[in-house]
Every structure is written in structure tokens, then in C-alpha cells.
Amino acid sequence: MSISVQNISKSYKNIPALQNITLEVNEGELFGLIGPDGAGKTTLFRLLTTLLLPNEGSATVANYDILKQVKEIRNAVGYMPGKFSLYQDLTISENLAFFATIFGTTIEENYDLIEDIYVQIEPFKNRKAGALSGGMKQKLALCCALIHKPKVLFLDEPTTGVDPVSRKEFWEMLKRLKQKGITILVSTPYMDEATLCDRIALIQEGKILKIDTPQGIVDAYQKTIYEVASNQMHLLIEDLKHFPSYYSVFAFGEFVHYIDLNNFFDSETLRNYLKAKGHQSIILQKTTPTIEDIFMDL
Amino acid sequence: MKRFLGFIKKEFYHIFRDKRSLFILFGMPIAQILLFGFAITNEINNVEIAILDYSKDTETQKIIQKIKASPYFHVANEIAIEKAIESEFKKGKIKAVLLFEKDFAKKLQTEMKATVQVITDATEPNIANTIANYTQSIFQNHQSQKSTVQKNTTGVVIQSRMLYNPELKSVFNFVPGVMTVILMLVSAMMTSISITREKELGTMEILLVSPLKPFQVILGKVFPYIFLSVINAIVIVSMGYFIFGMPIQGSILLLAVESILFIITALSLGIFISTISNSQQTAMMISLMGLMLPVIILSGFIFPIASMPLPMQVISNTIPAKWFIIIVKSIMLKGVGLEYILKETLILVGMTILFIGLSIKNYKTRLE
Amino acid sequence: MNNLSEKIIVVENLTKQFGHFTAVKGINFHVNKGEIFGFLGANGAGKTTAMKMLIGISNPTNGRANVAGFDVHTQSEKVKQNIGYMSQKFSMYDDLTVKENITFFGGIYGLSRKQINSKTEVLIQTLQLGDIAQKKVGDLPLGWKQKLAFSVAMLHEPKIVFLDEPTGGVDPITRRQFWEMIYAEAHKGTTIFVTTHYMDEAEYCDRVSIMVDGVIEALDTPKNLKNQFQVSTMNEVFLKLARNIE
Numbered sequence: 001m002s003i004s005v006q007n008i009s010k011s012y013k014n015i016p017a018l019q020n021i022t023l024e025v026n027e028g029e030l031f032g033l034i035g036p037d038g039a040g041k042t043t044l045f046r047l048l049t050t051l052l053l054p055n056e057g058s059a060t061v062a063n064y065d066i067l068k069q070v071k072e073i074r075n076a077v078g079y080m081p082g083k084f085s086l087y088q089d090l091t092i093s094e095n096l097a098f099f100a101t102i103f104g105t106t107i108e109e110n111y112d113l114i115e116d117i118y119v120q121i122e123p124f125k126n127r128k129a130g131a132l133s134g135g136m137k138q139k140l141a142l143c144c145a146l147i148h149k150p151k152v153l154f155l156d157e158p159t160t161g162v163d164p165v166s167r168k169e170f171w172e173m174l175k176r177l178k179q180k181g182i183t184i185l186v187s188t189p190y191m192d193e194a195t196l197c198d199r200i201a202l203i204q205e206g207k208i209l210k211i212d213t214p215q216g217i218v219d220a221y222q223k224t225i226y227e228v229a230s231n232q233m234h235l236l237i238e239d240l241k242h243f244p245s246y247y248s249v250f251a252f253g254e255f256v257h258y259i260d261l262n263n264f265f266d267s268e269t270l271r272n273y274l275k276a277k278g279h280q281s282i283i284l285q286k287t288t289p290t291i292e293d294i295f296m297d298l
Numbered sequence: 299m300k301r302f303l304g305f306i307k308k309e310f311y312h313i314f315r316d317k318r319s320l321f322i323l324f325g326m327p328i329a330q331i332l333l334f335g336f337a338i339t340n341e342i343n344n345v346e347i348a349i350l351d352y353s354k355d356t357e358t359q360k361i362i363q364k365i366k367a368s369p370y371f372h373v374a375n376e377i378a379i380e381k382a383i384e385s386e387f388k389k390g391k392i393k394a395v396l397l398f399e400k401d402f403a404k405k406l407q408t409e410m411k412a413t414v415q416v417i418t419d420a421t422e423p424n425i426a427n428t429i430a431n432y433t434q435s436i437f438q439n440h441q442s443q444k445s446t447v448q449k450n451t452t453g454v455v456i457q458s459r460m461l462y463n464p465e466l467k468s469v470f471n472f473v474p475g476v477m478t479v480i481l482m483l484v485s486a487m488m489t490s491i492s493i494t495r496e497k498e499l500g501t502m503e504i505l506l507v508s509p510l511k512p513f514q515v516i517l518g519k520v521f522p523y524i525f526l527s528v529i530n531a532i533v534i535v536s537m538g539y540f541i542f543g544m545p546i547q548g549s550i551l552l553l554a555v556e557s558i559l560f561i562i563t564a565l566s567l568g569i570f571i572s573t574i575s576n577s578q579q580t581a582m583m584i585s586l587m588g589l590m591l592p593v594i595i596l597s598g599f600i601f602p603i604a605s606m607p608l609p610m611q612v613i614s615n616t617i618p619a620k621w622f623i624i625i626v627k628s629i630m631l632k633g634v635g636l637e638y639i640l641k642e643t644l645i646l647v648g649m650t651i652l653f654i655g656l657s658i659k660n661y662k663t664r665l666e
Numbered sequence: 667m668n669n670l671s672e673k674i675i676v677v678e679n680l681t682k683q684f685g686h687f688t689a690v691k692g693i694n695f696h697v698n699k700g701e702i703f704g705f706l707g708a709n710g711a712g713k714t715t716a717m718k719m720l721i722g723i724s725n726p727t728n729g730r731a732n733v734a735g736f737d738v739h740t741q742s743e744k745v746k747q748n749i750g751y752m753s754q755k756f757s758m759y760d761d762l763t764v765k766e767n768i769t770f771f772g773g774i775y776g777l778s779r780k781q782i783n784s785k786t787e788v789l790i791q792t793l794q795l796g797d798i799a800q801k802k803v804g805d806l807p808l809g810w811k812q813k814l815a816f817s818v819a820m821l822h823e824p825k826i827v828f829l830d831e832p833t834g835g836v837d838p839i840t841r842r843q844f845w846e847m848i849y850a851e852a853h854k855g856t857t858i859f860v861t862t863h864y865m866d867e868a869e870y871c872d873r874v875s876i877m878v879d880g881v882i883e884a885l886d887t888p889k890n891l892k893n894q895f896q897v898s899t900m901n902e903v904f905l906k907l908a909r910n911i912e
Contacts, residue, residue, distance in 0.1 A: 036837030037808045049507045071509070079507045085500035089315045090308065101304025102508050133710035144504075161834060163708035164865055164901055165908045189835045190864070192901075204837065233870075234849040250842045253869040253899065254888060296839050 002027045002152055002183035008057030010043055017043040019206045025185055030178045032197030033187040040206040041187040045156045049079045062151045078150035082157045084141040088130030092121055092140055095129055103148035114143045117173050135166030155186040171196045191292035202295055209298040214291055221294050224263055227255035227287040230279035239277045243270060250296060257293060305518035327480045327530050331537045334472040345429060346374040347394040348386050357403035361440055370432050387419055394418040394429045473538035474626035475599030477531060478619045482593050484527050485564035487585035493519050493572035494581040512661060520565050527561040547633025560622040563646050566653035573660035593619040621645050672699040674826055674857050679729035682715050689715040691880035692729060702858040704868045707877030708908045713861055721828055722746050734825045750819035750827035754834045757815030760804030764795060767803055768818060775822035789817050809840030816847055829860040845870055865901035876907050883907050
């Protein structure tokens with residue numbers, strides 16, 4: 001077991017940030033912590049990297065106790081806090097060299113680990129970190145977190161505020177790192193990134209709602225989701241919300257996702273209802289639920 | 299050790315890439331020394347005065363000649379009646395009027411005393427005070443010369459001798475003062491800001507999670523500033539010595555050691571400040587309000603401690619700068635050895651230990 | 667989608683240079699009245715720079731932009747009176763209460779006390795703020811803050827509202843509620859100009875432009891863009907266009 005968290009609770013001045021969290025991450029697993037801002041993701045990361053002390057519960061990281069074996073943990077983990085903590089006035093290569101030295105290693109020693117990430121930013125290695133785009137900062141921060149070849153990698157919202165292209169590339173990098181045997185705990189507010197993890201925990205307001213593989217979570221979902229579209233999308237949401245047996249209505253990309261209270265309801269009644277409301281070119285069909293659908297229903 | 303050196307290298311990058319901190323580090327000391335040395339001075343030179351002489355005898359003429367000969371005063375004009383004094387002052391040209399009473403010489407002969415009034419423009423109290431002092435010393439000087447010549451025993455004759463700074467040069471006061479202010483600024487403010495900057499950037503989080511020990515982080519942050527502060531101290535003392543002719547009577551080695559002690563005191567204060575503030579802004583405010591103002595006002599640098607109200611005098615004892623100024627002045631001007639400034643030195647050592655202790659107590663190896 | 671013929675933003679050859687670096691390279695586009703216009707692009711593509719010029723806080727190096735009938739360069743004060751702006755980074759003062767924030771922002775947009783009071787009433791009712799109106803904004807969850815910030819940006823009934831990544835980090839339900847508010851405003855005829863990193867939100871827009879390297883590479887309805895690139899989601903459109911930039 002690479003990370004084991006047992007009944008951990010943490011509060012700040014009586015405001016609970018984490019409530020009775022239990023989860024386990026296997027060695028070499030890419031584990032996602034999925035939840036919006038303020039769900040407690042960062043608090044959990046800080047607890048596991050020994051930056052905070054829990055009020056209750058215990059945890060181990062790489063088999064070291066977070067309370068008693070602080071030093072061992074700090075040697076064994078790589079940590080990339082939110083908002084890419086880099087020295088803005090140092091260049092790419094200076095930042096990397098600095099983090100290498102403080103971990104008592106050199107860039108050359110572990111170059112193979114960061115190589116395929118570093119080559120992407122190497123052309124700019126003499127540029128100051130403050131002048132880099134979000135995507136490049138993110139790659140540099142990852143290199144810095146990896147430079148001492150950690151056993152466990154903690155990535156706190158590495159893709160927040162980064163454009164979809166960089167995000168996609170970043171997840172490809174994580175997959176390659178995983179193949180090298182590094183356990184990765186990554187948090188993200190983007191639900192669509194959930195499917196890229198081996199297993200995920202859905203977290204909100206300091207509580208874990210579900211832990212499973214993304215597929216497992218989708219398979220276990222009972223309700224039927226319909227995707228609906230018409231020529232007047234903005235009105236469609238309003239009208240669907242006035243349908244008597246509606247359970248939930250959410251805009252979802254080009255469609256609106258509709259769930260009925262009755263799992264065996266006849267979609268034709270809904271179609272007729274919409275027609276009567278003046279909608280045209282109506283699309284109404286069953287669709288596979290996504291993690292985001294399920295998250296919203298928890 | 300390699301980790302530590304890498305850390306220090308990084309700190310120097312920060313310092314040399316930030317034009318603002320470079321300016322504070324090297325521009326400030328030079329600017330301050332020149333400012334205090336040339337512009338801000340308590341000395342007076344060629345002050346315009348007027349003379350109202352009701353007596354016009356040989357005695358007053360002699361005194362007036364003496365005044366005219368001194369480099370401090372320039373007699374702008376002589377006025378005839380007392381009523382004109384006010385209008386002269388209002389013109390703003392003259393700073394003082396010397397008023398000799400009628401029959402000055404005769405009274406001095408018969409009654410052994412005569413009056414001369416020194417009327418000064420006290421809208422600038424410092425200058426007024428200095429003028430009064432200077433004229434007084436000219437009169438005394440005149441008196442004592444006369445009494446020795448005539449072997450006349452006209453009561454007690456005050457003979458004052460200004461020891462260690464016979465010309466009353468204010469440069470001797472401000473070089474130690476500026477040195478104290480600068481060392482405080484560089485050591486305490488710059489370190490507290492640079493430590494809190496890491497907190498703000500979030501890099502402190504990574505440093506804490508790294509195998510670096512907390513004291514290594516702090517030492518690494520502080521070390522470059524010890525180095526830079528020493529350079530600053532050297533620059534200031536040499537400027538005082540070469541440009542303004544300030545003597546160094548005592549041991550240079552002792553001065554260096556005491557300076558390093560004070561630098562460490564200031565650094566420990568800076569570290570302490572950084573443990574209680576979370577942003578660069580707070581650190582800067584605490585440093586400026588909590589350190590710079592007391593250093594300037596309560597250390598005896600500008601205002602003499604002896605003339606402060608008692609509570610202020612008591613508070614001034616808690617200001618490390620006060621003790622350092624005493625030490626520097628003693629070494630540079632009096633040329634004393636350690637045995638004479640042992641008390642002050644021990645006080646600084648004590649304060650340093652206190653601040654380091656407080657910092658260790660407050661320093662967080664975690665985020666809360 | 668009324669008044670589609672009326673162009674409320676017209677941008678012609680808009681250019682911004684910083685030294686030798688050209689952040690925005692002569693872009694041309696227009697936005698129709700009442701439209702939800704998605705302004706997308708990778709980090710560093712020039713989105714923020716372009717947006718700053720449109721809201722009149724940055725002067726174009728070259729070219730023109732007309733917003734709500736006023737030139738952004740010569741009449742930037744008039745532009746500012748007619749637009750609302752909300753960004754993810756700064757929206758409201760955390761140490762003021764909900765009411766105090768509303769009063770403050772109403773005040774700087776020149777609303778009378780009476781108007782502010784009635785607006786506050788309406789706002790508190792529609793957002794169901796009731797008991798939290800006296801709470802400090804800093805104590806509210808992010809989603810609430812963003813919804814409130816949007817309402818505050820709408821206080822002076824601007825013709826256009828600029829939203830800079832309004833939903834970053836917000837939970838999925840609140841994100842949708844936020845978009846429902848946007849729909850409602852658009853329905854009333856307000857033009858919405860929005861940037862986002864959520865590609866599903868790009869699908870909610872009437873038209874979408876994608877900026878790559880200072881240039882607008884694509885501009886059309888999401889449906890047409892997907893047809894054009896023969897893909898099924900906006901995410902894929904974006905990836906096809908913006909790949910290999912940086």
C-alpha cells in the first residue's frame with residue numbers, strides 16, 4: 001500500500017475541512033481526487049506531505065507514518081502544490097538545478113525520469129519562470145517535483161487554469177510516469193479528467209462520496225439519463241424544469257441531460273410536451289452517464 | 299553542505315535580479331551617508347546676523363570683531379533701534395540679533411557684569427539653539443582671554459573643552475547612526491521580506507517538504523545578508539573615514555566583531571518578524587514601523603536620549619540600536635577596548651539569544 | 667436570439683505589441699447583440715490581452731474596436747459605463763458583506779441609493795441569499811461568490827458583460843446554475859462575452875472563436891465548427907486547432 005489514510009479529520013478553527021476520510025492507494029496507481037474548490041483536496045495533500053497535523057486519524061505514505069516519520073516521508077515524496085510554486089526570478093534551468101541540489105541530487109542523475117517532459121521546455125531553459133505560460137510552468141513544476149525520483153507524487157490541481165491542450169499533454173506525461181512505477185495522487189476540479197485515472201475518489205465538502213474505478217462508478221449508477229436538444233436550447237432548460245416528473249436538468253455540452261423521477265418513464269410524453277411548448281428539431285435519447293453526471297447526483 | 303551552497307547561490311540570484319533590493323542594499327547606505335554628511339547637519343556656517351550696539355565702546359567693538367572673524371557668523375547689518383529688530387526678522391534674512399546694552403564696557407568695569415542679548419529666530423529651533431551656544435562660547439572665550447591677560451579675578455571662569463569631538467562635528471554622530479539604520483534595514487527588513495516571499499509564492503511549502511532541515515532553510519536565507527551587511531558596514535565606515543575625516547581611535551577588529559554581532563542581532567529580529575507575518579507586505583510594515591522608526595527616533599541617533607521623558611528613556615533601552623550606537627561611538631571616537639563596552643555588548647548578545655529563541659519557538663516546520 | 671443583425675462589438679485589425687512581441691495580431695470579428703460569444707484559446711494565445719483592450723483598460727497598438735457603439739481607444743470611459751466585467755481572480759471584496767459589496771459596486775456605477783436598495787432586494791430574492799446577505803463575502807463558498815459577482819456585474823444593466831473564466835474551480839452544479847443565469851441575461855438581450863477552459867461550456871455559446879498564437883483561427887457556431895473539423899466535441903476542435911502551440 002503506497003498511501004493509506006484511516007479516518008482522518010481536520011478542521012481549522014472549528015470549521016471542518018476533512019471529515020473522517022479513509023482511502024487507500026496502491027503502489028504504482030494513478031489515483032484521482034475529484035472535487036470542486038473548497039472540497040478539502042489541498043488539506044488532504046498537506047496532511048499527507050506532513051505540512052499539517054490531523055485532528056484525528058492516522059495515515060501512512062510509502063509505509064511511513066505521517067506523524068512519526070516526517071523526515072522519511074519528506075525524502076520519499078514529490079509535491080507540487082497548487083499555483084505552481086516556482087521562483088519567478090530564476091530561469092527554468094536554475095529552478096530545476098536548485099530543487100535538485102536541495103534534495104541532494106543532480107539533474108543528470110535522474111534525467112531519464114524527467115527527460116520526455118524536460119525536452120519540451122528545454123528550448124526556453126534560460127527564460128525566467130515568471131515569463132512562462134501556464135502550460136510551461138506546469139511542466140517545469142512537475143520536473144522539479146520529480147527531480148529526486150520520489151516514490152509517491154502528490155499533484156495538487158496541476159491542471160487548474162491550464163488550457164485543454166496542455167492538460168491533455170500533462171495527463172499523457174502522468175501515464176508515462178505511472179509506467180515507471182511512481183504512485184501518483186492527483187487532484188482536479190475537472191470532472192472529465194476522472195476517466196484518465198485508475199481509481200478516483202469523489203470528494204465534496206470534506207467528505208468522500210465514492211471511491212472506485214471510473215468505470216465502476218459509472219456501472220453502479222442506476223438512473224437513466226436522457227440527452228435532450230432542440231432549436232431553443234436556452235428555453236429548453238426552463239421548460240424541462242416544468243415537466244411534472246423531472247428529477248434533474250443540467251446543461252451538458254451541446255445537450256441538456258435530463259433524469260426523470262420514474263426510471264421507466266416513457267420519453268414520448270416528454271417529447272410531446274416539448275413539442276407543445278413550441279420546440280422544434282427535438283433530440284431525445286438515452287445516453288451513458290459520465291462522472292460529472294454522477295457527481296452532481298451525489 | 300552542497301545543498302546549503304546551492305541554497306545560498308539561489309539567494310544571491312534573487313538579490314542580484316531584483317533591482318529594488320539592490321538599490322536598498324547599496325544605493326541606500328551611500329545616499330544616506332552623503333545626505334547626512336552634506337545636507338542634514340547640525341553645524342552652522344555663515345549665519346546672517348544683525349547687531350544692535352547701544353554702547354559702541356571698545357569692549358563691544360572687540361567682541362563684534364571676534365564674531366565677525368568667526369566662520370559661523372556673517373554680520374549682515376547693524377541696526378540702530380530696538381524697534382527695527384522685528385522687521386529685520388520678518389524679512390527672513392537674518393537668524394539672530396545681538397543686542398549690547400548701553401555703557402557695556404563701563405558696567406563691566408564697575409559692576410563686573412554687563413548684558414548682551416542674543417535674540418534668535420526660533421522658527422527653526424535647532425539653528426536658534428546652536429546660534430545661542432556658539433555666541434555664548436565666543437563670549438566666554440572673550441571673557442577668559444581678558445581675565446588671563448588682566449590677571450583679574452572676576453569670579454569663576456568656565457572653561458569648557460570638547461573632548462573627542464572638539465569641533466562638534468555632527469558627522470561623528472551620524473556615521474554610527476547611519477551604520478545602525480542601514481544594518482538594521484538590510485539585515486532585519488530584507489531577510490524578513492525574503493523569507494515571507496517564499497511563503498507567499500508557495501515555495502516554502504516545497505522547501506518544508508524537502509529533506510532540508512528548517513534551520514538550514516533559515517540559515518541559507520540569512521547567510522547572504524550577513525555577507526552583504528558586512529560589506530555595507532565597511533562601505534559606511536570607509537566613507538566616514540575618507541570623505542568626512544571621522545577617526546577610528548579604537549581597534550578595527552573590535553569594531554568589526556561588534557558590527558557582526560549587531561548584524562546577527564538584526565537578522566535574528568528579521569527571522570522573528572518573518573515567523574509572525576505571512577506576507578511580504580506585513581513583514582515590510584512591521585519592519586518599518588517596529589524597527590526603523592524606533593531606530594531613528596529612540597536610539598539616540600537624532601534625538602538625545604538624555605533629554606527624552608523618562609518612559610521614553612526606559613523604552614529606548616529595549617532598542618538594540620541604542621546599544622550599538624554607544625559601542626560604535628566608544629570604539630571610533632574614544633578608542634576604548636572591550637572592557638569599557640562589555641555591558642552594551644552583553645546586552646546585544648542577550649537580545650540576540652532572545653530573538654533566536656523566540657524565532658525557534660515560532661518557526662513552523664508545518665503550515666500551522 | 668433577437669436582433670441578430672445588430673453588431674454590438676466590432677473589432678477591426680486589432681493589434682497589441684509588447685516590445686518585439688505581438689500578443690494580438692490584427693484580429694477581426696464582431697459580436698451580435700444578445701449573443702453568447704465564447705472567446706477561447708490556449709494559455710498565452712492572447713485572449714486576456716484582447717479582452718483588456720475591449721474593456722478599455724489597455725490601448726491597442728493598432729486597429730480599432732467598437733464596443734456598445736463607442737471606440738475603445740478614444741471613448742474608453744463611455745465603453746466602461748456600458749459594460750459589466752467579472753473575472754475569476756478578482757470579483758468582490760472578501761472583507762465586506764454581501765450587502766456592502768452590492769452597495770459599493772452600485773455606487774461606483776453611479777446608481778442612486780434608491781436604485782441600489784431596490785436592486786439589492788431583487789438580488790437577494792432571486793439568488794435566495796436571505797440570511798447570508800449580512801455575511802462577509804469571504805465566508806461564502808466559491809460558487810456563491812461567482813454567482814453573486816455576476817449579479818453585481820449586471821447591477822447597472824450593461825449592454826455587454828465580459829466574463830473572464832467565471833467558473834474556474836466551481837463545482838459542477840453551481841457551474842450549471844451559473845450558466846442558467848447567463849442564459850437568462852442573454853434572453854433579456856444582454857450580450858455575453860465569455861472565456862472559459864471548460865470545453866463543455868463552449869458548447870453553450872451561440873458562437874465561439876478560438877484564438878491561437880495571437881490570431882483567431884476559427885469562429886463559428888459550435889455545431890459548424892464540429893462539422894468543419896469532423897469531430898464530435900468542442901474539446902476535439904480545440905485540440906486540433908491549438909495543438910503544438912507554445
